[in-house]
Amino acid sequence: MRKSPHLLEAGRLKIEYAGIKAFHKVGKYLKPTARLIQCFGNQATKAIVELRAEELASLVSGHGLEMDLALEDGYVIIRLGRDVVLGVGLWNKGRLISQIPRRELRAAMLDTLFIGQEDTKF
Amino acid sequence: MTPLFEYYKEFVPDFAEFQDSLKDPIPTHLRINTLKAEAGKVQNRLKERGLKLFFSYLDDPTLVLAPDIPAPGNLLEYFLGYIHPQAFTSCLAALVLNPEPESYVLDMCAAPGGKTSHMAQLMGNTGLIVANELYSSRHVALGHTLSRLGVANCVITSYQAQQFPLRTKFDYVLVDVPCSGEGTFRRVHSRSEYRENKQKALLPELQKKILTRGYQVLKKGGFLLYSTCTYNPEENEEVVSHLLEQSDAEILPINLESIAIESGIEQWRGRRYDSMLRRAARFYPHRVNSVGFFMARIRKPE
Secondary structure (H helix, E strand, C coil): CCCCCCHHHHCCCCCCEECCCCEEEECCEEEECHHHHHHHHHHCCCCEEEECHHHHHHHHCCCCEECCCCCCCEEEEEEECCCEEEEEEEEECCEEEECCCCCCCCHHHHHHHHCCCCCCCC | CCCCCHHHCCCCCCHHHHHHHCCCCCCCEEEECCCCCCHHHHHHHHHHCCCCCEECCCCCCCEEECCCCCCHHHCHHHHCCCEEECCHHHHHHHHHHCCCCCCEEEECCCCCCHHHHHHHHHCCCCCEEEEECCCHHHHHHHHHHHHHCCCCCEEEECCCHHHCCCCCCEEEEEEECCCCCHHHCCCCCCCCCCCCCCCHHHHHHHHHHHHHHHHHCEEEEEEEEEEECCCCCCCCHHHHHHHHHHCCCEEECCCCCCCCCEECCCEECCEECCHHHHHCEEECHHHHCCCCEEEEEEECCC
16 A cells, blocks of 8 residues: 555545554554464464464364474464464463454354365465 | 335336245355455365355356355354455446556445455555445444455545545545345245335435535546445436436446346336436346346546
8 A cells, every 4th residue: 555656645535544453562562463464474484383273273262272382482473284374373481372363263163174174275 | 925126016027036036045155355365275175175166257266156154254264354255246346347456446335345345356455445434333344344354455534425525536436325225135034024224215315415426536537336235216227317417427338248137227107317327237136146236337538
């Protein structure tokens, strides 16, 4: 949008919202939104946690996941398999907690994933 | 069963078939959102999970009938923004307006954002769409749809559509007005009853004002689409005819191959409309197996 020549024209209107929200302020930290991560997370090269379908189901149900990964504490990208970027998690001392709103990513959404679960590529 | 919409018998073709079609539910229809995923990959993934999909418009792999999916909002693909449940006829609106990439577009009554996001998809997230929605209570749903589907070329405004500022002009304008919604009704339960919209008689005046303003903010050489989901000529042909009487607007033909379109009508209850209204399109449930719909494609001459 920043590159659009029409932005100057639209600037003459009273704008309520623009684009996609990129970050929330959480205390002194900036947390990326799930929607931002879904758009650009496939370009990330670090801070990525790749999950299998059953691990994702456990996470979405509200359980944290203990994992042995070499990650710095902080926000990470949660990915299902190699290609499906879901959103943001919080990695803290070897434990992953989902930061994806539970009303948006519900456990019931994952039920059909277990058909053909060996292939989670999109 | 009380016959429905008897007063439209004179112009709805195969009226008995039309009435029969109202007993069936509107089938689940999905638009695959290519801003976030490739159409073929999404189709394959759903099919691998045993969900049947059927192309609804031969030329377009993003439009699919999904009779096996009664609640698409419960799919992971919905959360990811790969799919959007949207009636087939509603999807045709953006296809007919066909905004080009890098263009400047106005959606005058945008919420909840299905057509807005479809236009963004056709534009490849380039250019700029102004999504106007008067009611702030509907901004949440509009914003949610746009962000879920990865629409990044959109701003939201909150003007009364009929008073949208004249200080900026658009390449394309979508005028999908509030209407009586007759096309959405289905008698799917024995208790289903059609209740006429109490505001129905008041709607044409509002619709005329919105369409007039939409035409005023259209650039010369620009294109506008007027659409409703009602069968009522007073909200359809009469509104467009009003614009033709007071402006130099032209109605263009609508070419949708393989889709059963009925022409706009030229008279109703003693009123005659401009003969150009024959170029408007009516979509009936017994022809297209979707929501009843009306559209008129309009151009402002250079």
